[in-house]
Amino acid sequence: MDSATFDRPADTPVLPTTVTDALKIVIVGGFGVGKTTMVSAVSEIRPLSTEEVMTQAAAGIDDISRVRDKHTTTVAFDFGRITLDARRVLYLFGAPGQQRFWFLWDRLFSGSLGAVVLVDTRRLEDSWYSIDRLEHHHTPFVVAVNRFGPGPALDRIRDALSLPPEVPMLDCDARDRDSCKSVLIALVRHLLSVHSASFRKTSL
Amino acid sequence: MTGREPPARGVPGSPQAREPGAGQGGPQPSVPGRRSLDGENPDRLYTITGGRTRAAERTFDTVTLIVAECDPQPGQQSEHARILRMARRPTAVVEISAQLRLPVSVVKILLCDLLDRGHITARHPVSTRASIPDLETLEQVLIGLRNL
Secondary structure (H helix, E strand, O other): OOOOOOOOOOOOOOOOOOOOEEEEEEEEEOOOOOHHHHHHHHOOOOOEEEEEEEOHHHHOOOOHHHOOOOOOEEEEEEEEEEEOOOOEEEEEEEEEOOHHHHHHHHHHHOOOOEEEEEEOHHHOHHHHHHHHHHHHOOOOEEEEEEOOOOOOOHHHHHHHOOOOOOOOEEEEOOOOHHHHHHHHHHHHHHHHHHHHHHHHHHHO | OOOOOOOOOOOOOOOOOOOOOOOOOOOOOOOOOOOOHHHOOHHHHHHHHOOOHHHHHHHOOOOOEEEEOOOOOOOOOHHHHHHHHHOOOOEEHHHHHHHHOOOHHHHHHHHHHHHHOOOEEEEOOOOOOOOOOOHHHHHHHHHHHHOO
């Protein structure tokens, strides 16, 4: 983990000089559900990790009583990237679904194309809060069920998560590159249908 | 299995008063250290970011691409020099944050300094909170993903 003497690890591919637009997709899920695994399966760089601090502006809405003796608190997150073409690069963020993280959503992830909610069927309740917050932020999302073994069928999970029928759901294996690719493609197809609908509405 | 509870579930209650004395720490070094954040003193980071956070937040997105416009200069603050080396090729704010091991908001402040001096340029993302992505962008993303 220690490479402090290097500004960039030698194995990190650089971006083309022509890249002008960076896009964001956020993978949200509880601890251990496979967010970093998913980022790593499709990223062209080894996932990097960083932190953000919650300072005064965000503390105004935080329940500071839970953060004893601190004026700031930090949240950590991972990310990777995919160079899409000469102009565009896509950043994939793995974000913890925990409550305090959502205070930083606007600061870190405003302008995200959309989100993947990564679900472990053994701990469905870990996803409730994230789904609520994504709905609140009007961020389009798909739900990907990372299968760790036999579990309930997708329609039962949909009921348990109270997901509306238009939210796409799919099974995935976060270790498998093609499977993760399918999840991202499902998300972008969903975005296309959501945004086409809104374009039609505004042009009427 | 029970259904998901209504959206109000778990949403924090009324805003709490900020702790008295927040941001009133004594003078602190203006150069953030290079150590790991694990042992970081939150008050120190707070003081570094205090007061300048909002302007920097407005200036840079998490994925704004930074491009160096000059080489590091002698006597320059070491973080500034490292950013200029790293940004010889376009580099996102969040990557700089990871490599410098500094929180994103602290990096944004360092970048503000460099931008003010004309040492870097910034390529801001087209999609922001104010605008939804255009269909062409989404179609290009789809093509890019399929080609992976």
